Amino acid sequence: MTEVTYEARQAEGASTRQLSFAEAIREALAEELERDEAVFLMGEDIGAFGGVFGVTSGLHARFGSRRVVDTPISETFIVGGAVGAAITGLRPVVELQFADFAAVAMDELALKAAAWRYMHGGLFDVPLVVRMPEGAIGGAGPEQSQCPEGLFSNVPGLHVVVPSTPADAKGLLKSAIRSDDPVLFFEHKVLYKQRGPIPDGEHLVPIGVADVKRQGDDVTIVAWARMVQLALDAAERLVADGVSVEVVDPRGLRPLDQDTIISSVKKTGRAVIVHEASRVGGPGAEVAAVLAEHALPWLAAPIVRVGAEDVPLPQSAHLEQFVIPNVDDVIAAVRRVMGHA
Amino acid sequence: MTEVTYEARQAEGASTRQLSFAEAIREALAEELERDEAVFLMGEDIGAFGGVFGVTSGLHARFGSRRVVDTPISETFIVGGAVGAAITGLRPVVELQFADFAAVAMDELALKAAAWRYMHGGLFDVPLVVRMPEGAIGGAGPEQSQCPEGLFSNVPGLHVVVPSTPADAKGLLKSAIRSDDPVLFFEHKVLYKQRGPIPDGEHLVPIGVADVKRQGDDVTIVAWARMVQLALDAAERLVADGVSVEVVDPRGLRPLDQDTIISSVKKTGRAVIVHEASRVGGPGAEVAAVLAEHALPWLAAPIVRVGAEDVPLPQSAHLEQFVIPNVDDVIAAVRRVMGHA
Amino acid sequence: MTEANVALDKQLAEPGVSGAPLRQLFETMVRIATWEQRLLQFMSEGHVAAGFYHPGRGHEAIAAGACETLRRDDYIMYDHRGCGHVIAKGVPLTAIFGDFLENVAGSTRGMGAGIVHIADPSVGVLGQSGTLGASFPIAAGAAFSSVYRGTDQVCVCFFGDGTANRGPFHEAANAASLWKLPVIWICENNGWAISTSVEQSTSVADLTLRAAGYGMPGVRIDGTDVVAVYDAVSEAVTRARRGDGPTLIEATVDRFRGHFMGDSESYRDKRSDAEFSDRDPIVRAERLIEELALMTQEDMQRLRSSIRQEVEAAAVEALAAPKPSRERIFEGLYK
Amino acid sequence: MTEANVALDKQLAEPGVSGAPLRQLFETMVRIATWEQRLLQFMSEGHVAAGFYHPGRGHEAIAAGACETLRRDDYIMYDHRGCGHVIAKGVPLTAIFGDFLENVAGSTRGMGAGIVHIADPSVGVLGQSGTLGASFPIAAGAAFSSVYRGTDQVCVCFFGDGTANRGPFHEAANAASLWKLPVIWICENNGWAISTSVEQSTSVADLTLRAAGYGMPGVRIDGTDVVAVYDAVSEAVTRARRGDGPTLIEATVDRFRGHFMGDSESYRDKRSDAEFSDRDPIVRAERLIEELALMTQEDMQRLRSSIRQEVEAAAVEALAAPKPSRERIFEGLYK
Ligand SMILES: Cc1ncc(C[n+]2csc(CCOP(=O)(O)OP(=O)(O)O)c2C)c(N)n1
Ligand SMILES: Cc1ncc(C[n+]2csc(CCOP(=O)(O)OP(=O)(O)O)c2C)c(N)n1
Ligand SMILES: [Mg+2]
Ligand SMILES: [Mg+2]
Numbered sequence A, B: 001m002t003e004v005t006y007e008a009r010q011a012e013g014a015s016t017r018q019l020s021f022a023e024a025i026r027e028a029l030a031e032e033l034e035r036d037e038a039v040f041l042m043g044e045d046i047g048a049f050g051g052v053f054g055v056t057s058g059l060h061a062r063f064g065s066r067r068v069v070d071t072p073i074s075e076t077f078i079v080g081g082a083v084g085a086a087i088t089g090l091r092p093v094v095e096l097q098f099a100d101f102a103a104v105a106m107d108e109l110a111l112k113a114a115a116w117r118y119m120h121g122g123l124f125d126v127p128l129v130v131r132m133p134e135g136a137i138g139g140a141g142p143e144q145s146q147c148p149e150g151l152f153s154n155v156p157g158l159h160v161v162v163p164s165t166p167a168d169a170k171g172l173l174k175s176a177i178r179s180d181d182p183v184l185f186f187e188h189k190v191l192y193k194q195r196g197p198i199p200d201g202e203h204l205v206p207i208g209v210a211d212v213k214r215q216g217d218d219v220t221i222v223a224w225a226r227m228v229q230l231a232l233d234a235a236e237r238l239v240a241d242g243v244s245v246e247v248v249d250p251r252g253l254r255p256l257d258q259d260t261i262i263s264s265v266k267k268t269g270r271a272v273i274v275h276e277a278s279r280v281g282g283p284g285a286e287v288a289a290v291l292a293e294h295a296l297p298w299l300a301a302p303i304v305r306v307g308a309e310d311v312p313l314p315q316s317a318h319l320e321q322f323v324i325p326n327v328d329d330v331i332a333a334v335r336r337v338m339g340h341a
Numbered sequence C, D: 001m002t003e004a005n006v007a008l009d010k011q012l013a014e015p016g017v018s019g020a021p022l023r024q025l026f027e028t029m030v031r032i033a034t035w036e037q038r039l040l041q042f043m044s045e046g047h048v049a050a051g052f053y054h055p056g057r058g059h060e061a062i063a064a065g066a067c068e069t070l071r072r073d074d075y076i077m078y079d080h081r082g083c084g085h086v087i088a089k090g091v092p093l094t095a096i097f098g099d100f101l102e103n104v105a106g107s108t109r110g111m112g113a114g115i116v117h118i119a120d121p122s123v124g125v126l127g128q129s130g131t132l133g134a135s136f137p138i139a140a141g142a143a144f145s146s147v148y149r150g151t152d153q154v155c156v157c158f159f160g161d162g163t164a165n166r167g168p169f170h171e172a173a174n175a176a177s178l179w180k181l182p183v184i185w186i187c188e189n190n191g192w193a194i195s196t197s198v199e200q201s202t203s204v205a206d207l208t209l210r211a212a213g214y215g216m217p218g219v220r221i222d223g224t225d226v227v228a229v230y231d232a233v234s235e236a237v238t239r240a241r242r243g244d245g246p247t248l249i250e251a252t253v254d255r256f257r258g259h260f261m262g263d264s265e266s267y268r269d270k271r272s273d274a275e276f277s278d279r280d281p282i283v284r285a286e287r288l289i290e291e292l293a294l295m296t297q298e299d300m301q302r303l304r305s306s307i308r309q310e311v312e313a314a315a316v317e318a319l320a321a322p323k324p325s326r327e328r329i330f331e332g333l334y335k
Helices: A006-013 A021-035 A061-068 A073-085 A099-119 A149-154 A166-178 A227-241 A258-268 A282-296 A316-324 A327-337 B006-014 B021-035 B059-067 B075-086 B099-113 B148-152 B166-178 B189-193 B227-241 B258-268 B285-296 B317-323 B329-338 C003-013 C020-045 C060-068 C084-089 C094-102 C135-150 C168-179 C207-214 C226-241 C271-277 C281-291 C295-319 C326-330 D003-013 D022-046 D061-068 D084-088 D093-100 D135-149 D168-177 D207-215 D226-242 D273-278 D281-291 D299-322 D326-332
Strands: A017-020 A041-045 A068-070 A091-097 A129-134 A159-161 A185-188 A197-198 A213-214 A219-223 A243-249 A253-255 A270-280 A304-310 B019-020 B039-043 B068-070 B089-093 B131-133 B157-162 B182-186 B195-198 B209-213 B219-222 B245-249 B252-254 B271-278 B304-308 C075-077 C155-160 C182-188 C217-221 C248-251 D075-077 D156-162 D183-189 D217-221 D246-253
Touching: A017 A021, A017 A166, A021 A041, A021 A061, A021 A166, A021 A197, A041 A061, A041 A073, A041 B219, A061 A068, A061 B252, A073 A091, A073 A099, A073 D135, A073 D168, A099 A129, A099 A185, A129 A149, A129 A166, A149 A185, A149 A253, A149 A270, A159 A166, A159 A243, A159 C060, A166 A185, A166 A197, A213 A219, A213 A227, A219 A227, A219 A258, A219 A327, A227 A243, A227 A270, A227 A327, A243 A258, A258 A282, A270 A282, A270 A327, A282 A304, A282 B285, A282 B304, A304 A327, A304 B285, A304 C003, A304 D326, A316 B329, A316 C271, A316 C326, B006 D084, B019 B021, B019 B166, B019 D168, B021 B039, B021 B059, B021 B166, B021 B189, B021 B195, B039 B059, B039 B075, B059 B068, B068 D217, B075 B099, B075 C135, B075 C168, B099 B131, B099 B182, B131 B148, B131 B166, B131 B189, B148 B252, B157 B166, B166 B182, B182 B189, B182 B304, B209 B227, B219 B227, B219 B258, B227 B245, B227 B271, B227 B329, B245 B258, B258 B285, B258 D281, B271 B285, B271 B329, B304 B329, C020 C060, C020 C084, C020 C094, C020 C281, C060 C155, C060 C226, C060 C281, C075 C084, C075 C135, C084 C094, C094 C207, C094 C295, C094 D207, C135 C155, C135 C168, C135 C182, C168 C182, C168 C207, C168 D168, C182 C226, C207 C217, C207 C248, C207 D207, C217 C226, C217 D246, C226 C248, C226 C281, C271 C281, C281 C295, D003 D217, D022 D061, D022 D093, D022 D226, D022 D281, D022 D299, D061 D084, D061 D156, D061 D183, D061 D226, D061 D281, D075 D084, D075 D135, D084 D093, D093 D299, D135 D168, D135 D183, D168 D183, D168 D207, D183 D226, D207 D217, D207 D246, D226 D281, D273 D281, D281 D299
Parallel strands: A041 A068, A041 A091, A091 A129, A129 A185, A159 A185, A219 A243, A219 A270, A270 A304, B039 B068, B039 B089, B089 B131, B131 B182, B157 B182, B219 B245, B219 B271, B271 B304, C075 C155, C155 C182, C182 C248, C217 C248, D075 D156, D156 D183, D183 D246, D217 D246
Antiparallel strands: A017 A197, A159 A253, A213 A243, B019 B195, B157 B252, B209 B245
């Protein structure tokens, strides 16, 4: 497994194919289905229909209904059944149609998938991936728009992976499928159509390793999923202010790559944390806490968290925009930590 | 509604009755059942049996099966049904037999109870209390020992209440039952038998107001539920070291009484956060984040969080003790922030 | 088949119109379909986003027939398929348009419709759960509440065939039957859950087979026959009101416009126009009305055009309302 | 009642012992009961905490009869009631004692038993879910896995009457029947879930009425009759192995020692000794063995005492093992 660093990625960028985020995921699924007979997909409408976001499109035609399985609307079965399959030798990759539906299979995710091996003395592997399309898309409402990855920050036994680029999505998903541990894999729905370079050949990205998406000196923005693009846009616009922004994408929350985040903040002395989930009690808290524990003497300014307002996501697309963070919010936060408030 | 301050509580201490934590909860339930016909209790074995921890003992005999309702083992019905009752004029107080079972009713708690009013335009009240016995009791295992209050820190629409004394339990529960919002009410099982003074007469404690359980100058320990006693014990033992510890009990996580916590830390310059849930990604992160945002210049030392190890709670009582925090861990943390590490 | 099952089936097999107010049922169905037609126009005009609406065309008889048997203070829990339920239960058309237009004329005062949150306590419309299946326990809880409060309100819970396989059905159905709560479970079986056919998702061809497992009657009806719906639900409501508990009704029906607006339905066979009109509850009611000479073609035309006007007026009124300002997001969360 | 239902009932009504290996079944039951007796001694000696153990006395025939029909590589998901299932499936007694003693002799290598986590993949014991009901989908998933892998392993899922009302049953039962997965659902109906009687919790008196709702046979048997259990489960296993899908078996039984050790059972009527022995599966098997002259009283005594020795040896061996050190808590979480 080769670790893909920022520099390597930049270097290879030119020579590689362009795929959308959805295509990259599909390619990872196809490659792993091809490679390992124990891998199968299961979920609602993922078969001939290709999934409600088209991610698994074509896989049913290629691999057949034994490997790509449409299920009833039964999320506790989808996840719980996958746990049963995983502890008996298979490598299920299941899809919850919307990440929000984690709530109807919470026990299956947080206690069955996560703890089965541990509570049964290490006797089983649980090689299970749960793919979860997440995030606001303009009007899907509080039950089909959340970014619930933070719910699992406190669940030992799980890996929580949240890619922000097609290449990361492909490389991380392949690592997830090969992992003998359960992995929750969050895919921001807005990213599905975004394109980016994909390295040729076998491409694996290790779980739990952050990626510095942009280097800078004055302030560190920790952001993941769709917020990485916001952070990069903010960074670009802040160049005019003479502010040099570093963007660290942890690419997942569990394990959280504390070292990369801490080193970056030790260098810049300032931290802004950006996520789409609501700010109060949100997943950024852990990042802030880690910094308050390990980087306090280096912090030249209070940490600022940017996240959604402390309300459920309104189903009105008009109101939704007022709730989730935008690039201006990120810029304002950076200015605040820079003292330009 | 009278706010009960630390001083008031101390003053009245002498003249009041002593009740156990369980008795205090029972008294609150009885008083509210008596006061308001719309209040009813629902849960598994809470009727004639009095609940597996005996908390509702005697209430069925006094109020009958209309007001104190035994249910099937059906947690989605218990919580979801309570939402249905709450939006049609009743004030259900339901019990999940173990707080861990929140996981099997997560959608009902986090999206139905929490968001029903909001997503339906404010047209309904959801006066619902969910009582949840939580915490490690020596060998109940990973599915019957958790302190899952932190799962709800990021759920707008809920109140999250976690009392540590009989008086707080009574006063907060009564406020919770009278609230028109949904309240999750966590009761640490180890506290059930512990006794403390209860003010005579109507006793209400407002939700979202922290209580300074001990005053001190050098370091602030933020702790709740069973950990308050650990913090107080640690404080007592640290007197010998010449360390003066302030113990702030937020008495709940949502809303989090930031002001009290921030003021205390501004005074002491040092913060230790203690909870029984596991440390990584745990509920203490939000407290640390709030301090990193609002009290950074006052912090003389990095924040230290004390929580369970980052593993599920082993079902072995012998191993459990190595996982959850004890008073020595708290003392070590205080010494660390005091620089005696 | 349970006894009650057989009894009801027999009764429904009798020819004629029972006591159903056919004219009224027809009117409601036309109102539902006309409302949806106008919503589609809002979509093509760009006023409403199309992707989140799940058209109800073909399902009108279930909402109309069922709600006609209810009192204003009875409750319903509806689902994402169309807006027939809330229209039939009496939520003002302007309010429903306002929800889709995401403006303050909406029932949710600007929170929008989404998928789908419309509510009106004054007519017993309790709202919807976007996570399918969560409505089951809430419906049982509302029914519990009416018993507790000593009213005889009933609660109708509408859901799809796909949703029938969610676990909370089991918990809610057991509790409701155990305590003889006044719930009527109405499964609108349109044969599909998105792209997944009921044969692919469900271990029994007849969902009413599940009723006996809870000790309630199960009744399978043609959900495109508004009279059959009215009769079956009337019986179930009577039963529920007199304290005899829930009924499970499965109404078979056709999903005319795909799962969501724009669904190409590549996964299923195309149907002919004749097949559509045979499964069109409005066409079927029209035929019956003519047969029974309850109204002339002219009467029906007049009715249609007056409803078109009513709907148009509501649309115009709704469109005039403003969207809420940013502050709206902070309202209605806590008291 | 379904057809398969009737057929099985008829077969079970025939007198005689079918092909059941009664001697073996008796031995397994005695082993289960003797093991539990020794565990209680560990409790009174203070080696094991009493509060979390849910004694299985009275339920022995179900575990013994069911597991006797299985191959070593077949799977079981058991529940919290006693340790009959894991004993009958072949987990070494020493390992089970070791789990309760929280030491490294245990199957979970020192993690302890808890409520209850014992596992042994080498004999198909997949573990248990402390949140009741979560075993249903896991069992269906294991059965899915054997079909996927092209083996003919079956999975037996044991659960209580109270747990039967959890939602995941619905999802798992539907999926298992839909795909004809080799699962056997065995409900051990002891009439109680803690203090709540089955009448108070369940809307039907006969849980097998729920089978038809999934399109599977439902079989109700006397769970204190080990031969009836063996026969019913044999039939279900055959059916499952040949690809005809799940069966729901409800075995009625008596919970002899209360919900947990120390439960005063103030909530139910006291039973006489005669009532107990009539519902004692071991006493009943003894009577049958005598009747059929399969063994003499002496034979049985010898068997009992040899099992007592076997159990005692396991207890002694287990007790000698050390508790793990603190580092154990960091093992087995991630790979
Ligand atoms: C718990 C849950 N799972 C999946 C979905 C996504 N989803 C929305 S509509 C739908 C199909 C519903 O089918 P059915 O119940 O038959 O209703 P129909 O659309 O046919 O009217 C699905 C799977 C959801 N909203 N909630
Ligand atoms: C989801 C869940 N709810 C409640 C419990 C608590 N609980 C443990 S055993 C039990 C009773 C189970 O009754 P039953 O299924 O009939 O099994 P029995 O104890 O009678 O063998 C309950 C309620 C649990 N463990 N999990
Ligand atoms: Mg459908
Ligand atoms: Mg039982």
